Amino acid sequence: MDQELNGGQERPYVTAKASKHGGGRKTLSTKKRYIINALLFVAMLAIGQGLIDGDFISRYQTTVIEQIGIYIIMAVSLNVATGYLGQLPLGHAGFMSVGGYSCAIFIIRMMPVFDLNMRSFVTGEPMAVVLFVVGVLFGGLMAGLSGLIIGIPALRLKGDYLAIITLGFAEIIRVVMLNIDGVVGFELTGGAKGLTGIPSYTNFLNTFIVVGIVLFLIHTMMKSRHGRAILAIRDNEIAAEATGVNTTYYKTLAFVVSAFFAGVGGALYAGCIGVMAPAKFGFMKSIEILVMVVLGGMGSMLGSVLSATVLTILPEALRAFADYRMVVYAVVLILVMIFRPQGLLGTYDFSMGDFLEKLINGELFRGKSKQKSEEVEANA
Amino acid sequence: MTFLTQVLNGLQLGSIYALVALGYTMVYGIILLLNFAHGDIIMVGAYISWIVMAQLGMSPVLAIILSVVGCTVLGVLIDKVAYAPLRNAPRLSVLITAIGVSYFLENGAQLVFGADAKVVPTYFNLPNPQVGGATFNGVAILTVVVTAVSTIILTLLVQKTKFGKAMRAVSEDMGAARLMGINVNNTISFTFAVGSALAGIGAVLYSMAYTQATPTMGIMLGTKAFVAAVLGGIGSIPGAVIGGLLVGFAEVFVSAMGFSVWRDAVVFLLLIIVLIVKPTGILGRTMNEKV
Numbered sequence: 001m002d003q004e005l006n007g008g009q010e011r012p013y014v015t016a017k018a019s020k021h022g023g024g025r026k027t028l029s030t031k032k033r034y035i036i037n038a039l040l041f042v043a044m045l046a047i048g049q050g051l052i053d054g055d056f057i058s059r060y061q062t063t064v065i066e067q068i069g070i071y072i073i074m075a076v077s078l079n080v081a082t083g084y085l086g087q088l089p090l091g092h093a094g095f096m097s098v099g100g101y102s103c104a105i106f107i108i109r110m111m112p113v114f115d116l117n118m119r120s121f122v123t124g125e126p127m128a129v130v131l132f133v134v135g136v137l138f139g140g141l142m143a144g145l146s147g148l149i150i151g152i153p154a155l156r157l158k159g160d161y162l163a164i165i166t167l168g169f170a171e172i173i174r175v176v177m178l179n180i181d182g183v184v185g186f187e188l189t190g191g192a193k194g195l196t197g198i199p200s201y202t203n204f205l206n207t208f209i210v211v212g213i214v215l216f217l218i219h220t221m222m223k224s225r226h227g228r229a230i231l232a233i234r235d236n237e238i239a240a241e242a243t244g245v246n247t248t249y250y251k252t253l254a255f256v257v258s259a260f261f262a263g264v265g266g267a268l269y270a271g272c273i274g275v276m277a278p279a280k281f282g283f284m285k286s287i288e289i290l291v292m293v294v295l296g297g298m299g300s301m302l303g304s305v306l307s308a309t310v311l312t313i314l315p316e317a318l319r320a321f322a323d324y325r326m327v328v329y330a331v332v333l334i335l336v337m338i339f340r341p342q343g344l345l346g347t348y349d350f351s352m353g354d355f356l357e358k359l360i361n362g363e364l365f366r367g368k369s370k371q372k373s374e375e376v377e378a379n380a
Numbered sequence: 381m382t383f384l385t386q387v388l389n390g391l392q393l394g395s396i397y398a399l400v401a402l403g404y405t406m407v408y409g410i411i412l413l414l415n416f417a418h419g420d421i422i423m424v425g426a427y428i429s430w431i432v433m434a435q436l437g438m439s440p441v442l443a444i445i446l447s448v449v450g451c452t453v454l455g456v457l458i459d460k461v462a463y464a465p466l467r468n469a470p471r472l473s474v475l476i477t478a479i480g481v482s483y484f485l486e487n488g489a490q491l492v493f494g495a496d497a498k499v500v501p502t503y504f505n506l507p508n509p510q511v512g513g514a515t516f517n518g519v520a521i522l523t524v525v526v527t528a529v530s531t532i533i534l535t536l537l538v539q540k541t542k543f544g545k546a547m548r549a550v551s552e553d554m555g556a557a558r559l560m561g562i563n564v565n566n567t568i569s570f571t572f573a574v575g576s577a578l579a580g581i582g583a584v585l586y587s588m589a590y591t592q593a594t595p596t597m598g599i600m601l602g603t604k605a606f607v608a609a610v611l612g613g614i615g616s617i618p619g620a621v622i623g624g625l626l627v628g629f630a631e632v633f634v635s636a637m638g639f640s641v642w643r644d645a646v647v648f649l650l651l652i653i654v655l656i657v658k659p660t661g662i663l664g665r666t667m668n669e670k671v
Binding site: 086088090150153156157160161163164165167168169171172175176178179182283287290294298323324326327329330331333334337338341 | 408412413414462465466469470471472473474475476477479480481483484486487488490491599603606607610641642644645647648649651652655656659
């Protein structure tokens with residue numbers, strides 16, 4: 001159900017609209033589009049929460065739904081760096097772990113200060129909600145900061161070097177998380193045995209809202225001037241620079257935004273799983289997230305959302321085939337690259353607004369060719 | 381542990397990294413591909429040794445030959461199946477394919493052999509020579525010698541033979557090389573074969589030193605060897621050797637100083653620092669981007 005909602009918030013990054021030129025075609029204003037999408041979002045949220053409260057969805061299923069949300073955030077945030085910026089960072093799990101550890105440690109340390117206990121987050125005390133918001137933002141900021149630290153040297157390098165330097169950086173983060181306790185002299189991350197005692201501050205409601213906010217922010221960023229600059233760099237860096245785009249600035253920006261949201265995803269992940277261990281955020285995790293982005297289509301938000309959903313549900317549904325899952329992943333990844341390098345959806349994105357426009361104009365079931373010729377006319 | 385022993389340990393580890401780094405550098409030099417699967421080829425080589433010696437009970441010599449040949453064939457096969465169809469595709473697609481191949485080999489090995497470590501039997505009982513009171517590890521000396529010989533042979537191959545000339549030509553300009561009548565596809569396959577054969581030798585030397593084969597052993601080994609190749613300047617044969625030794629020494633000395641848990645972090649930190657100071661690596665050439 002998540003993907004329908006997200007679909008509602010997306011529009012392809014194409015500005016030339018036939019409607020601007022065409023005569024009698026009814027259009028929806030941007031404001032109306034946003035209102036429709038916001039209403040759909042609230043409706044989904046209410047239905048989902050209603051199903052959970054009414055015990056139609058089990059505790060286990062709720063956890064899976066939360067994880068879907070978390071992986072949607074991870075995939076969409078990696079998509080900013082991979083799909084939109086056209087780079088290949090291989091250390092996304094590193095940012096996820098920075099966000100997760102920061103948020104979890106922050107919340108654990110702050111709980112006594114505000115006189116909260118583990119139950120406070122389940123019952124939703126106001127102070128716990130505030131702490132959750134601050135904690136998630138803190139996780140995101142720390143991840144964004146590490147993204148900035150690694151981004152400045154890494155982005156001077158091209159493709160493969162960037163991949164290997166981010167991979168190395170994620171590895172450094174993993175080693176630091178593993179051994180930091182011995183350096184600082186007190187228990188901070190819990191080393192190899194992991195960080196325990198994390199209150200389960202993640203639930204369906206706040207995951208859903210955070211996913212909505214993340215998708216909205218990334219969507220609006222990509223539609224803005226800044227987003228177009230990032231897309232220009234992907235399409236041709238030299239040409240973008242020649243047209244006056246500050247490539248270093250925008251590359252770093254996209255990289256930091258990607259890391260920030262990965263941190264937010266990690267923060268939710270910590271609350272959902274309840275235990276943080278460095279081994280969970282190895283190279284394999286980064287690859288898993290990359291597979292989601294690549295399969296869905298690099299540069300397509302809908303693609304990332306769909307594949308994150310499917311690839312989170314599938315292993316849960318196919319527990320019996322768990323051994324073969326990874327091999328199948330690998331084969332699918334290779335086959336998709338050979339036969340459809342742009343991913344299953346390419347850069348296609350669904351737009352609820354455009355969909356409704358077509359519906360009210362009765363264009364929905366008309367042939368594609370006719371529509372295309374109209375657009376050509378209008379653009380001419 | 382004397383200082384000299386540590387130096388020898390550093391040389392040994394560095395030599396293994398150098399052998400693997402040579403494979404990375406050659407493939408990168410010719411088709412600009414970071415061959416992620418290279419580390420996993422070593423893993424396969426170690427498993428071949430294990431099968432031949434521990435499972436089939438055959439001679440170590442056969443194990444070494446089969447490991448090297450197996451790695452060579454696997455390397456060429458990977459190129460033909462996964463990379464060749466993408467010769468004209470965007471770099472990102474090929475890179476992701478390489479990750480896919482690496483992922484496939486690791487998980488395939490896990491499926492076939494299980495996740496637990498397999499013990500590779502000792503190939504030969506080498507004497508540990510004593511010089512002036514210090515005992516030197518025989519395997520370490522063998523590793524260093526084999527690496528030195530391999531590097532010299534490789535350099536001669538690249539500099540003096542017709543195949544080497546073709547490789548250098550393709551790496552400089554693939555289109556122009558094709559126009560000059562060089563069979564580009566064969567040259568690339570040959571490069572993969574040479575690189576993978578070196579990986580096979582590396583696999584044998586690695587199994588001699590660490591006597592273990594696990595499905596994921598290739599990740600760290602491969603990544604660090606790539607770090608070595610980048611440190612030395614990718615595309616350069618002496619660069620790969622220098623980078624490999626540098627990484628090996630860094631690891632051994634960090635461990636010797638009692639910070640062994642920080643070993644991996646130090647290696648990557650070294651990479652980041654070198655790339656910031658000199659993005660092309662120690663011996664790398666600056667490539668100008670063509671518009």
